[in-house]
Amino acid sequence: MSITIQFPDGDSRQYDSAMTPLQIASDISEGLGRVAIAAELDGEPVDLSRQIDTGDHTLRILTRHDPESLKVLRHTAAHIMANAVRNLYGDKVQYTVGPALMDDFQYGFYYDFDLPESLSTDDLGKIESEMKRIIKARTPLERIELTPAEAKERMTAIGQEYKVRMIDDLLTAENVETISFYNQGDFVDMCRGPHLPDTGKLKAFKLQTVAGAYWRGDENNKMLTRIYGTAFFDKKELAEHLERIEEARKRDHRILGKQLGLFTLSDEVGPGLPLWLPKGTIIRMELEGWLRGELLKRGYQAVMTPHIGRLDLYRTSGHYPYYEHGLFPTLPMGEDDGYLLKPMNCPHHIQIYKSSQRSYRELPIRFSEFGTVYRFEKSGDLNGLTRVRGFTQDDAHIFCSPQQLEVEITSCVELTKLVLDTLGLNDYRVRIGLRDPDSSKYTGSSENWNLAEQNIRNVVRDVGLDYTEESGEAAFYGPKIDFVINDCIGREWQLGTIQVDYNLPERFALEYIGSDNAPHRPIMIHRAPLGSPERFIGILIEHFAGAFPLWLAPVQVAVLPVSEKCADYATEQTRILKDNGIRAELDDSPEKIGAKIRRATLDKVPYMLILGQKEADAGTVAVRHRTEGDFGAVGIDGFIADIRTEIETKGSQCVADRVLETEDR
């Protein structure tokens, strides 16, 4: 018998009896044996106790510095939690799945149980204590392999119905020959592994929350109890992680929106119907105003349409009844069919297209509108500004010929990138949403869908975007390019979207007269670079932690007289700023200057002008930046010129930066 083990560094070793990765690691060095977590044998993750009998193999010993190790650690943590839950709640507990989470911002693992009783967060402490007991016992995790028949028999015997179903699925999907289990003392769980060698290796973990989760994510199935937790190699990393979550929560747009007076939600108006306060409205108007200008440059024509339309319009479009569950109920109109609050702007824009005969000479036609739409989101889905029931889309519909299509899509992609770049939102991913081939929720022919999907792929390839393709993410009328961004706690939100649509033009029988004097069918692009100002600003609040760049800041300059003696001078300077289009606010409260500075700073006002007797005498203003501190006194004209530059360049030329550069020299 001979085994040859090849290591990643090119080194190799030979053994003439069966070895385990742990033995091999210890053979390399005692220290490596001690710190080994798991191993990768011929590219497959395995336990340290995996028997290697014969042949040539490649082997990587995984230590805590390999990312795969954390996954093993967390996966074992999930098992230890399951063991604890079994100990506490008895043999009636049904186990389902309990994976490690490596990409989630908050959570490190979960396990879904079917429990005889319901659980609350108060129970987590108890479960943690039991986990600690199991860890202290340093129970080894032993892998055993059974044939599918044996596995089913065993799981049936102990009443684990979900595991039986999982075995059946494994047989159908992968036609496996063996099913692996891990014994952990008297606790057995079906699992692919690998795991830590014993429970004592888990040093730092925390159970975070308990939530409901449908079996297999299907709402027709039973709701299981999911416990989320996380685990790290040491307590310091865990503490840092929990601290990071706490810090991130302070950026939460719902909290900042309240603190900074940007928006509010009123129970009496209705859930998911945000109300924009004056300061939030400024941000919206600035953002929308800028975008309107960019649209004008790009040949868009603004249009305006009402918030409701006849039910029949949405039958034609296909929104009704496909999307009925997502709509507010129909407004009844006696004999008439009734009206719907519009869930999308496209049918209205299509009617504008149809309001006259169109020639190929007009194409592409680009109708834009900040159109407010209404969708009846499930109550549990509502979330601050990021998921609401009444929201605006920075919408436009481009009607074009096949020859123009890809150029137009490209231009939409570039506009979306401009928006994200200008605001410094660099941390996003691009998703191409395709049909789910098994679903019937889409409208239109397969040929049209194939064409549209090809158009989209061509464009992203030419533009050079990194992207992932995901089936089932398409709109019901066509595939799309989505720009997806995370919120402060790592939840993904779709912002900008570009959708190619061959189907609605068909459903509405749209035409233009071609150069051949014959009617042709245009293709539509639906696109929204922000997606929705509501959601976009929600994300933006978190991105800037409420400290907006000067051009968006609700108050750009706080004018702070040192005492009431300088009130007249301060009033005059405020007047001058306002006359120059600067959003200035005078703080004429009887507070001391320190208190005024503190207030303006907490309100995240970018600039403060401190005005005392000195400034009044010299006819200057003392400039203070929110984060950079005192800049010294300058003439008001110079100050206005500087911040105007900063406003016009959307912060890319910042007064603070220039002053700091000067100081560096």
Added chain:
RNA sequence: GCCGACGUAGCUCAACGGUAGAGCACAGCUUUCGUAAAGCUGAGGUUGUGGGUUCGAUUCCCACCGUCGGCCCCA
């Protein structure tokens, strides 16, 4: 919609069977002050809504509404 938690002054929180309190914010007065919190006084609450248990409910129970964390779905 489903599972779980939560809902007390404008905001952040306390009191948890004996009839509600603090800080900030707000109002009045005093102070006129130089780069992140001056002092005093005052006002502010049918404790989300509606039922129930109880001599008595903010506290215990039920229903509804809303919020939060998840699941599903989506801009």
